[in-house]
Amino acid sequence: AQKITQTQPGMFVQEKEAVTLDCTYDTSDPSYGLFWYKQPSSGEMIFLIYQGSYDQQNATEGRYSLNFQKARKSANLVISASQLGDSAMYFCAMREAPWDQGAQKLVFGQGTRLTINP
Amino acid sequence: SQTIHQWPATLVQPVGSPLSLECTVEGTSNPNLYWYRQAAGRGLQLLFYSVGIGQISSEVPQNLSASRPQDRQFILSSKKLLLSDSGFYLCAWSVDYPHPYEQYFGPGTRLTVT
Numbered sequence: 001a002q003k004i005t006q007t008q009p010g011m012f013v014q015e016k017e018a019v020t021l022d023c024t025y026d027t028s029d030p031s032y033g034l035f036w037y038k039q040p041s042s043g044e045m046i047f048l049i050y051q052g053s054y055d056q057q058n059a060t061e062g063r064y065s066l067n068f069q070k071a072r073k074s075a076n077l078v079i080s081a082s083q084l085g086d087s088a089m090y091f092c093a094m095r096e097a098p099w100d101q102g103a104q105k106l107v108f109g110q111g112t113r114l115t116i117n118p
Numbered sequence: 119s120q121t122i123h124q125w126p127a128t129l130v131q132p133v134g135s136p137l138s139l140e141c142t143v144e145g146t147s148n149p150n151l152y153w154y155r156q157a158a159g160r161g162l163q164l165l166f167y168s169v170g171i172g173q174i175s176s177e178v179p180q181n182l183s184a185s186r187p188q189d190r191q192f193i194l195s196s197k198k199l200l201l202s203d204s205g206f207y208l209c210a211w212s213v214d215y216p217h218p219y220e221q222y223f224g225p226g227t228r229l230t231v232t
Contacts (some may be wrong), residue, residue, distance in 0.1 A: 046227065
């Protein structure tokens with residue numbers, strides 16, 4: 001079964017608009033973590049934001065925020081005031097406990113290709 | 119500061135040939151190391167991870183293997199490549215402190231098996 005589902009294969013947004021990228025997850029573990037990564041055309045994976053399952057507040061990092069709705073098992077990424085440089089693939093990922101001696105085993109979604117239009 | 123290197127950046131290999139991809143991390147000690155593969159247009163799939171020298175855990179049974187001969191060196195190998203081994207291979211590292219949740223990725227190796 002899919003553990004991470006990203007239902008938007010592609011999104012097109014005008015520059016300076018806010019954009020929401022959807023992510024739903026499936027786990028029966030009460031302790032887990034959710035991540036968003038950005039992958040530009042160069043291929044590198046850039047860590048954007050992290051949300052722990054016990055965190056009370058939604059995570060924020062600059063223009064990025066994570067809209068965490070635990071009951072719905074949803075962890076959407078919100079990018080405010082989008083920029084041309086935001087054009088990239090975006091991946092949602094999840095780690096489940098227990099960790100293996102500290103290793104973080106991540107499961108990734110299929111990704112959403114975001115294109116920012118000038 | 120920490121950096122992660124992967125080489126080669128690109129590789130074209132015939133079916134049945136061997137493979138060796140190398141990953142090294144600088145600026146940190148005792149990292150957890152990971153190998154991921156990304157098929158075209160897909161998400162990342164964890165192949166192997168290592169929590170210490172000589173300690174390798176496999177997530178997906180296949181014709182690939184991994185080794186960690188030194189603390190900051192992680193090698194992905196194959197004795198005989200298959201067409202299905204084509205993809206983008208990413209190495210990553212994490213440490214238990216201060217940010218155990220963050221994984222940092224290398225620039226990747228694009229492998230084409232012909």
